[in-house]
Every structure is written in structure tokens, then in C-alpha cells.
Amino acid sequence: MPELPEVETIKNGLGICLNATILESKVYNFQLRYPVPHNISELIHNRQILEITRRSKYLILKLDNGFLLFHFGMTGRLNITQHYRKEQHDHLVFALDNGLIISYNDSRKFGAILWIDGVLEKHPLIKNLGVEPFSTAFNAEHLYNKCLIRKIPIKQLFMEGKAVVGVGNIYSSEVLFDARIHPTRLANTITSKECKQLYQSVQAILSKAIKAGGTTIKDFRNHEGNLGYFTQQLMVYGRDGQHCLLCHSVIIKITQNNRSSYYCSKCQV
DNA sequence: ACGCGGCCCTGGATGC
DNA sequence: TGCATCCAGGGCCGCG
Numbered sequence: 001m002p003e004l005p006e007v008e009t010i011k012n013g014l015g016i017c018l019n020a021t022i023l024e025s026k027v028y029n030f031q032l033r034y035p036v037p038h039n040i041s042e043l044i045h046n047r048q049i050l051e052i053t054r055r056s057k058y059l060i061l062k063l064d065n066g067f068l069l070f071h072f073g074m075t076g077r078l079n080i081t082q083h084y085r086k087e088q089h090d091h092l093v094f095a096l097d098n099g100l101i102i103s104y105n106d107s108r109k110f111g112a113i114l115w116i117d118g119v120l121e122k123h124p125l126i127k128n129l130g131v132e133p134f135s136t137a138f139n140a141e142h143l144y145n146k147c148l149i150r151k152i153p154i155k156q157l158f159m160e161g162k163a164v165v166g167v168g169n170i171y172s173s174e175v176l177f178d179a180r181i182h183p184t185r186l187a188n189t190i191t192s193k194e195c196k197q198l199y200q201s202v203q204a205i206l207s208k209a210i211k212a213g214g215t216t217i218k219d220f221r222n223h224e225g226n227l228g229y230f231t232q233q234l235m236v237y238g239r240d241g242q243h244c245l246l247c248h249s250v251i252i253k254i255t256q257n258n259r260s261s262y263y264c265s266k267c268q269v
Numbered sequence: 270a271c272g273c274g275g276c277c278c279t280g281g282a283t284g285c
Numbered sequence: 286t287g288c289a290t291c292c293a294g295g296g297c298c299g300c301g
Binding site: 033073074107109151218 | 273
């Protein structure tokens with residue numbers, strides 16, 4: 001499910017839990033992408049949530065003794081309720097001293113629950129991530145320098161998350177349409193002018209998607225179980241065979257690295 | 270370096 | 286109705 005805008009949406013929804021203290025918790029299933037730490041319940045017990053942040057597609061709860069991280073894979077969700085009833089695929093549930101109950105649910109189990117004490121940025125899963133799309137480190141020059149040295153399709157450069165993080169399969173297609181660049185264009189053929197446009201498109205598409213509360217294709221729900229409304233603004237993703245909303249040409253679907261890409265046969269070169 | 274495929278896992282849609 | 290097949294917002298690993 002979640003690319004950056006969806007994780008950001010979940011993060012925003014969790015804001016009401018800032019400064020709350022975690023009471024009891026229960027793990028129903030330890031077998032996710034990585035094993036859930038066996039002592040996670042003891043680690044988070046009676047700990048206060050000091051900050052709620054995001055790095056790439058990781059949601060991070062800073063507690064007073066370490067960091068509790070969630071990754072949502074394809075189908076992960078975080079639900080907040082006042083009256084908890086266990087649902088299928090709930091893997092971790094914890095109660096807060098503000099009366100709210102948070103549950104992590106992931107049917108495909110591609111997500112992860114991690115515990116990090118020490119320096120967050122030194123963790124193996126964090127330290128090699130690309131720059132954040134809304135940080136000053138991400139700009140046209142940065143993107144151009146990353147593109148110059150890579151002879152891979154530009155779509156894959158985004159998917160790698162090494163040049164910039166957070167742009168997954170849906171938003172790669174949307175960003176490339178916005179920038180009028182064909183998904184199979186090799187990164188090292190993208191001009192510096194095009195990189196400036198690409199950089200602007202990344203920020204524009206992601207911020208619109210955050211404003212709309214993310215995109216729901218099948219599974220994504222926010223913390224209240226609501227849909228993401230950026231779906232209605234998708235220009236190419238999932239629209240193969242339909243007409244381009246700008247030029248009326250047909251939208252094409254291709255496969256790159258076993259993932260679907262969508263583009264306008266006329267607008268994008 | 271790069272392209273490719275497989276794998277983790279569940280469930281919904283589609284087709285025969 | 287039932288069964289088989291394909292597909293899905295991610296990401297890691299290994300092969301050639």
C-alpha cells in the first residue's frame with residue numbers, strides 16, 4: 001500500500017497520541033518481514049511517545065528509551081480506536097494512557113515492526129536510504145548528479161529509493177507523467193532542465209497526494225479506516241486503455257522489473 | 270553495474 | 286459453483 005504520502009497520512013492521524021504513554025501491549029504474530037522483537041512488549045511498556053516522525057516509508061515513534069518503527073509493506077495499516085476488537089491480521093496492539101488503542105494490521109505480512117536503540121541513522125535499514133523529497137538536500141542538481149551516473153530506466157531510479165525516497169510504484173508513474181518523461185528513458189539521458197522539472201514534479205505530486213490523504217487502490221486506509229482521495233487525481237496509474245486527460249491519446253501499461261508502469265503514448269518522451 | 274527473476278504472504282478479481 | 290491463474294501501493298537477495 002503505502003508510499004510516502006500514505007505513511008505521512010498515517011503519521012498525521014497519529015498526532016493525537018503524541019506525549020501519550022504506552023500501557024499494555026500484545027503481539028499476536030511475530031513473523032513479519034523481519035521477526036518482531038520477542039521482548040517488544042517489555043521494551044515499550046510505560047514508555048512515553050516523545051515524537052512521531054517519518055523517514056522514507058518508515059513511521060517512527062520516538063519513545064524515551066528508543067525508537068519503535070513501522071513499515072507497512074503493501075497492505076499494512078495502523079488503526080486507532082477507543083473500543084478494540086481483534087481483527088484478522090492484527091499483529092500488534094497497544095493501549096495508551098489517553099484511552100486510545102493502536103493496532104498494527106497487515107494481511108500480507110510484508111511490513112515490519114522494528115526496535116532501534118542508539119542512533120537511528122546508523123541502523124542498516126535506514127543508513128543507505130536516499131534523501132527526503134521535501135528536504136533541502138533534494139533539488140534539481142542532486143537529482144541530475146544521481147541520474148548522470150546511472151544507466152537504468154528513470155522509473156527504476158525512483159523505485160530504488162537511493163536518489164530520493166518515498167516515490168513508489170504509483171507516484172513514479174504520476175511524477176513521470178507530470179514531467180512528460182517516458183518511464184523507460186535511461187537516467188543518464190535526462191537533461192539538467194528535465195531534472196529541474198522532475199524535481200518539481202516529485203514535490204508537486206507528493207504534496208497533492210498528502211493533501212488528499214493518500215491514494216487508495218485496494219487496501220490503503222488511514223488510521224480511522226477512511227480512503228485516500230488522491231485516487232481521483234491519478235492521471236495515468238491504473239488508466240491503461242483510457243484516454244489521456246490532457247491530449248486524449250491512449251494510456252499504455254508496461255512492465256518494468258515486474259512492476260506496472262503507466263504512461264501517455266504522446267505526452268511523454 | 271545492470272537486468273532479471275524469485276521470494277516473502279494473503280486475498281480479490283477474472284476466466285474456464 | 287468450483288478451481289486455477291493472475292495481480293497487487295514494497296523490498297530484499299542472488300544469479301549471470
